Amino acid sequence: MKALPIPYAKQIKSIDLATIKLKKIPSINLMEEASVTFSSWFEKKFHIREQVIFAFCGQGNNGGDGLAVSRLLIEKGYKVRVILWGSPEKCSKDCKINYNRLKSTRAVEILALNKAKNIPLIPEGSIIIDALLGSGLDRPLEGELQKLILQLNSINATRISIDIPSGLFSDKPTTGLSFAADEVLSFEFPKLAFLMPENEAKIINWDFRSIGLRICEEIEKKLTNYWLTTNFIQSLLKKTNRFSHKGTHGAAFIIAGQKGFCGAAVLASKSCLRAGCGLLYTHLPESCLDIVQKSVPEAICKINAGQEYLESDIFPPEKTTAIGVGPGIGTKFSTARIIEKLFKTTKIPILIDADALNIIASNNLLHSVPENAILTPHPGEFRRLFGESSNDFEELELQRKKSVEHSVYIVFKGAFTRISTPDGIVFFNSTGNPGLAKAGSGDVLTGIITGLLARSYSPFEASVIGVHLHGLAADLALINESVESLVATDVIKNLGKAFQKIKTDRALEKIDSEMLEPPIEVTP
Known part of the structure; x- marks a missing residue:
């Protein structure tokens, strides 16, 4: 089982060509498969037939998709008006085929236009389908096309893009105008642009569906970005041995807390235990002892000589199989000194978070971080x-x-939290919601990943499983909470349900089975 690739635009073109070659089908069949997939998605999402649909189609293959979708939606009983932006004579081969197919139905007049001022009046409440430009665009919109997009964006209508909004660059920052899509359906894979905060205002909602593309070995070797699917995470989970005991489930060592920040130690400790580790040692200053011992009775508390913060050297117990350090420890000089010493002496798998990251940054200690350590910064800490x-x-x-440079795993926290590996591969998470943007969420993630690391998951496995579980638990918490009311303890409460859902709900992901289905056979 593999994670789902997020190819660059040039790679997608190669994948299309490889699929056509491997399946021995004409390219028009692949376009028909994409159009059937889009129209089926559209029908489920917009089942009312009364709204008028205005389909704006370009001269390339994205326009060919739009023309085919128009034909299929008309067959389903929708009212569609079709605007070809440009000339039929300048259409790509497959676009021209779909233009002729739609024209031969005599079901709709196809307006061929190249001036924005000449587009038909679009009433408020209509649906606009954007099939003007595809993912290969690499220059800003200009001239009449720019005017058209500006005009379409100003209309009070539902705007939907096929594969990618026109004007949006797939693999780099977008310069200039793009179609302001309320909904986007991408084919086979998410686009990298969808996962970038700078594009949030350009795309409200997006999804993707398989059209049966195939990735050959040559292309697969060049892929560097992946999407974490639940099926992939499911394949990584270890089975629990009936005869296992606390000693075989690993021993985690959480270093957390200072006076006023004992809650960080509580959250990290609770979530670490909920991740399945057999033993938990929580190392903390004396000021946090009562709070942690009462809140997490399962934890074995190890008291630092410091009264209010960590002041003396830290020695993990002999049984320790993973260390998690950072939540709420502060950045005082004495704390920084012992954290640096820990980095230089430990051979135990380690996760570094929060104040431990700030200690690294302010004391220039990146060179001291052990190889294969897991760093979990939020954007500010990363910078x-x-x-x-x-x-x-x-x-x-x-x-x-x-x-790659430091041989570490970096968990960059945020929407679509991404995990980078020492070999330069990046994995984007598919779970989670804005309710996680609260104090304590990062402490919970630290505990989860450390607990998994203690159970002998590799740093990669612990990182991707932990991030996915964390987000899924937050999603399940929304059954009873809202994004506004959700807090870190709600995530901990729903970790058990998240584990269960990953283990049992194979219906969560249909991508793998869909990729085995042959494309619909249509002759030109």
Whole structure:
């Protein structure tokens, strides 16, 4: 089982060609498969036939998709008006085929236009389908097409894009205008642009569906970005041995808390235990002892000589199989000194979070971080560690570079939390919601990943499973909470349900089975 690739635009083109070759089908059949997939998705989402649909189609293959979708929606009883932006004579081969197919139905007049001022009046409440430009665009919109997009964006209508909004760059920052899509259905894979915060205002909702594309070995070797599916996470989970005991489930060592921040130690400790580790040692200053011992009676508390914060050297118990350090420990000089010493002496798998990351940044200690350590920064911590970037795509590449350079796993927390590996591969998470943007959420993630690490999951496995579980537990918490009311303890309460859902709900992901289905056979 593999995670789902997120190919670059040029790779998608190669994948299309490889699929056509491997399946021995004409390219028009693949376009028909995409159009059937889109129209089926559209029908489920917009089942009322009274709204008028205005389909704007370009001269390339994205326009061919739009023309085929128009034909299929008309067959389903929708009212569709079709605008071809350009000339039928300049259409790509497959676009021209679908133009002729639609025209031969005599079900709709196809308006061929190249001036924005000449488009038909679009009433409020209509649906606009954007099939003007595809993912291969690499330059800003200009001229009449720019005017058209500006005009369409100003209309009070539901705007839907096929595969990608026109004007949006798939793999780099978008310069200039793009179609403001309320909904986007991408084919086979998410687009990298969908996962970048800078594009949030350009796309309200997006989804993707399989059209049966095949990835050959040559292309697969060049893929560097992946989407974490529940099926993939399910394949990584270990089975619990009937005769196992607490000693075989690993021993975690959480280093957390200072006076006033004992809650961080509580959250990390509770979530660590909920992740399945057999033993938990929580190392903390004396000021946190009563709070943690009462809140987490299962934890074995190890008291630092410091009264209010960590002041003396830290020695993990002999049984320790994973260390999680950072939540709420502060950045005082004495704390920084013992954290640096821990980095230099430990051979135990380690996760570094929160104040431990700030200690690294302020004391220039990146060189001391053990190989294969897991770093879990939020955006501010990441920038303190590695510097500023001019855009989200550049920051992604900086993360990739630093993982390789320092041989560490970096968990960049946020929407679509991404995990970069020492070999330069990045995995984007598919679970979670804005309710996680609360104090304590990161402490819970620290506990989960440390608990998995203690159970002998590799740093990669612990990172991707932990991030996915964390987000899924937050999603399940919304059954009873809202994104506004959700707090970190709600995530911990729903970890058991998240484990169960991953283990038992194979219906969560249909991608693998869909990719085995042959495309619909249609002759030109």
